[in-house]
Amino acid sequence: MKKIYISVIILLAATLAQAQDILTAGAFFKTISDYYGTISDYQAQMDITVGRSAMSGRVSFKRPELLRIDFTTPKDQVIVYNGEMLTIYLPDRAAALNQASSPAGRGGALATAQGLNLLSRYYTIVYETGQDPVSLDANSPELVVKLILSRRTNSEEFRTIRLSVSPDTRLIRRVEATTTKGELFVFSFSSYVINQGIADQRFIYDTPVSANEYNDFLFAE
Numbered sequence: 001m002k003k004i005y006i007s008v009i010i011l012l013a014a015t016l017a018q019a020q021d022i023l024t025a026g027a028f029f030k031t032i033s034d035y036y037g038t039i040s041d042y043q044a045q046m047d048i049t050v051g052r053s054a055m056s057g058r059v060s061f062k063r064p065e066l067l068r069i070d071f072t073t074p075k076d077q078v079i080v081y082n083g084e085m086l087t088i089y090l091p092d093r094a095a096a097l098n099q100a101s102s103p104a105g106r107g108g109a110l111a112t113a114q115g116l117n118l119l120s121r122y123y124t125i126v127y128e129t130g131q132d133p134v135s136l137d138a139n140s141p142e143l144v145v146k147l148i149l150s151r152r153t154n155s156e157e158f159r160t161i162r163l164s165v166s167p168d169t170r171l172i173r174r175v176e177a178t179t180t181k182g183e184l185f186v187f188s189f190s191s192y193v194i195n196q197g198i199a200d201q202r203f204i205y206d207t208p209v210s211a212n213e214y215n216d217f218l219f220a221e
Helices: 004-021 025-035 115-120
Strands: 040-051 054-063 066-073 078-080 087-091 095-100 125-126 143-153 157-164 172-179 184-194 210-214
Touching: 025 125, 025 143, 115 125, 115 184
Parallel strands: 095 210
Antiparallel strands: 040 054, 040 184, 054 066, 066 078, 078 087, 087 095, 125 143, 143 157, 157 172, 172 184
C-alpha cells in the first residue's frame, strides 16, 4: 500500500511539472498583446486579399493610432489616418475620400496593442491545433502558432478571426477574418522594422491638387 501511495505521488508530481509547460491560448494571446504594447512604431510589408482581389503595400504605424499605407498594388493608392481624419486616395478615380473620426468609436487596427485588447474583450480565443508551432502554409518552412478567435456576440462584424503568430518574434504574420456574410479578408505582414522613431510628419498627407475630394464619404447618401 505504501509503495502504491509513493507511486501516485511521483505520478502526480510528474503530471504537475508537465502542466507547468502548458500555456493556454488566452495566456499566449496576452503575451502577444503585451509585446505589441511595447512597440512605439513599426513598418512592414502588407499583402491583402479579398476574394480574387489582391493588394499590397508598405504599412507604417505609430502609437497611439497613426497609420499610413502606401500601396504598390493598386499603384500610388494611399490610406492615411492622422488620429482625427481618415483619407483614402484613389489615383485611378482621381478621388480623395475624407472621413473625420468619431470620438465614440472603438476602433483599432488589428496588428496593434489597442486592436488586440479589443479582440480579447469581444472574442473567445483557442488554439487551432495546439500550442506547438505549425507551418504557416502547407509547404512553408516557417513555423507559427495559430489561434482561432470567435465572436462573443452577434454585434461583431467578423464572425471568426484566425491569427498566425511567430513564436520567436511574437509578431503577427497573418490575419484571416471572415465576415458574417462569409467574405474572407486576409492580411499578411512581413519584413517588420520595429521602433525606428517614425516622425509624425510621415502621417501628414497632401492630396494631389488634381483629385476631387469627397468628405464624410462613409455617411454620404
